[in-house]
Amino acid sequence: MNQVIINTNSFKTRAAILEDGKVMEIHIEREGEGTLNGNIYKGEVSNVLPGMESAFVNIGLEKNGFLYVKDLRDFEKKYLNGVITNPQPIEELLTVGDKVVLQVLSDPRGSKGARVTTHYTIPGKFLVLMPTNSHIAISKKIKDESERKRLETLFSKIVPEGMGVIIRTAASGKSIHHFEKELQYLVKKWEEVAIKIKSSKTGDLLYKDTSIVSKVLRDIVGNDIDEIIVDNEDVYCEIVDYVGAFSEDVSKMKINLYTEELGIFEKFGIQKDIESSLKETTYLDCGGSIVIEKTEALVSIDVNTGKNIGSMNLEETVVKTNIEAAAEIARQLRIRNLSGIVIIDFIDMKVEEDKAKVLEALEKNLAKDRVKTNIIHFTDLGLVEMTRKRVGKPLSYYFQDECPMCKGTGKIKGSRAIVESIIKELKEIVKEKDIKTIKIITKESVKEKIDEIYMDFIKLFLKKSGKKIHITTKNRDPLKDYEIRLES
Template sequence: MNQVIINTNSFKTRAAVLENGKVMEIHIEREGEGTLNGNIYKGKVANVLPGMESAFVNIGLEKNGFLYVKDLREFEEKYLTGFFETAKPIEELLKVGDDVVLQVLSDPRGSKGARVTTHYTIPGKFLVLMPNNNHIAISKKIKDESERKRLENLFSEIVPNGMGVIIRTAAEGKSIYHFEKELQYLIKKWEEIDIKVKSSKTGELLYKDNGIVSKVLRDIIGNDTDEIVVDNEDVYWEMMDYIRAFTEGVSKVKMKLHAEKDDIFEKYAIQKEIEKSLEETTYLECGGSIVIEKTEALVSIDVNTGKNIGSMNLEETVVKTNIEAAEEIARQLRIRNLSGIIIIDFIDMKIEEDKAKVLEVLEKNLAKDRVKTNIIHFTDLGLVEMTRKRLGKPLSYYFQDECPMCKGTGKIKGSRAIVENIIKELKEIVDEKDVKTIKVLTKESVKEKIDNIYIDFIKAFLKKNGKKIQITTKNRDPLKDYEIILES
């Protein structure tokens, strides 16, 4: 049974997708804080960089948006000048101070601003409206050729000239009744945006993609959803109205209001699963494990046999572990919402058929992912290289902060290195005439290292310069490696 569990309070809204009792996705939106993906802003060009074929645009955020020339050039050629494939450079298309309407493609992250585009899209449940593109595209997940042809012919008749659509997977098998209704709704939204453009100021938000509840209804709930459980009555009726409006007759989805006082995420063991998914290591039922580490550049996943010694030969044990790992990796990518370049180090397999079998399992499980993924291949080093589209924030964003001690490296400065820093600082202050006693406040491990190795050298050095030293573990600031106090 496939379920969607929604928890709402004054501070945040959370949604979890469960497949046969297993948590597969977690979506969180805090009050006043949400993803910028899909938002449309009135912007002003702040800088044009010919060497990078791009421009930075002020859209009212902390960091300027980043616009590639390709995202602008195709739009300019097709809709402003009428010329095609002119390969105009960015400096001929934009000047500093120009106004431009932009949609966010990816949220700001780290030191990078939001990636923006002029290829606008307004998403619905069954289709995505492309108001400045006359192309009709169909989801690759719709495999049946006759159904693809039916949808293409149907939309060719109802989509206005000059506009295009992306037909979503949820449209499969649906009637023109659904599409006409939603198309009118999305066109009206675009017309409202168009009206706002003339009177808006730089940085003004022209369109905001809907909140998490609407996104759940639009993007997650489909033909395979059996039950929705909600713990807020207002949200319950909002969802009920949406389902009635965009489905023929009575939907098969069962709506349930969780009226008990106990936490709905605790009842369905979702909170426990969140906590597990914040750890680097995830354990497999077979006894193996996968270790997931995220860096700025990529996500690395290492598969280990662990306690799985198997009852068969080594190759079969390895393949069995890798297959279970492939299933769990696809799930963890969804739960943790990891994206970008992903490198998977499966346990070494010597037989090509075994590698193909593991890849097939990985592909099959990734096919359930709503976010676009692409498996490249096994590299020469035996690693699987894949990508997952960036969409929203990773799960860790909502629950973890950077460690003030290690600054996100997972390592803290060693005691010997801290002692060397202390000695360096003592050498810098030893010539100060009015200082008689130097107090060093540090942690136990550093004091122990000084007492065992360096104390005689330090005392002799300071005595020669007429100074004494006191070392204590009463560090006033636990976030500092050490603190030096000078007394006259």
């Protein structure tokens, strides 16, 4: 049974996707703060970088957007009298101060601004409108050739001239009635954007993708969802209206209003899964574990047998652990919304057939992921390399801040290293003639290390200069390794 659980209040809206009682995805939107993906802005070129075949564009955000030359081609074709294969370098297409209408491809992250494009798309439930591209594309998840031909023929007749569409998986088996209705709605949306372009100024928001509830209804709710449960009456009514308008058989899906006093995320065990998915280590039912570490460049996943000693031979135990880990890795990538390059270090396997089984399990479970993934199989080093498209923010963004002590390294300065820093500073202080007493405030582990190893040396060192030292752990700043106070 597949369920969508929606929790909403004055501060945020959260949606969880459950498959057979297991949490598979978490979507969060805070009031006044949503993803920028899909937003369309009026931009102004701030800088052109020929060596990078790109430009930085001011779209009214804290950091300039990054526009790669290949993401300019649709704009070039329609507005600069070029062609899609135009080999002109970006410095001949854009100059500083040019006004460009841009859509956000990926949110800003770290020190990087948003990636932007002129390949505009307006998404719907059954199709994605491409207002400046006449191509018709069909989701690869629609496998049946006769259905693909039916959809292609149908859409070639109803799509306005000069526009194109991406036919989504949800369109499979649907009638022309649904497509015409949605196509009219999406074309109207683009026409509204086109009107705004004429009177807009740099940084103006021309189009904003819908709220998280609407996105869940549009992108997730379909024939494979059995039940929607929501704890807000207004949102409940909104969902009933939406499902009634877009579903051919409403009776197949239950829509229920949750009214119990216990929080809906606590009731369905979702909060517990969120807290578990914020930890580096996830334990498997077989006794093994996976360790997930996210860096700026990639996501590293290590599989361990842990307590799984098995009842079979070593190779069978390893394969069983790896197959279970493959399923959990696919799930954790979805829950945590991890993206970019992913490197998986499965437990070493000697038999090629066993490696194929593990890859098959990984591919099977990733097939359920709506976000595009690509597995590049085992490398020569025995690692599985894969990618997952960046969509929205990772789960950790909503629940975790950088540690002020370690600044994101996951490690804090060792006690001996802190003592060495203190001694280095003391060597400078002894040169000050007016100072009589030096007070050091530090953490307990550092004080213990000083008392155990360094105290005699420090006292002897300070005695020559006639200075006294006092070390305490009281009233210290928890964000500092140590603090030195001087008294005359």
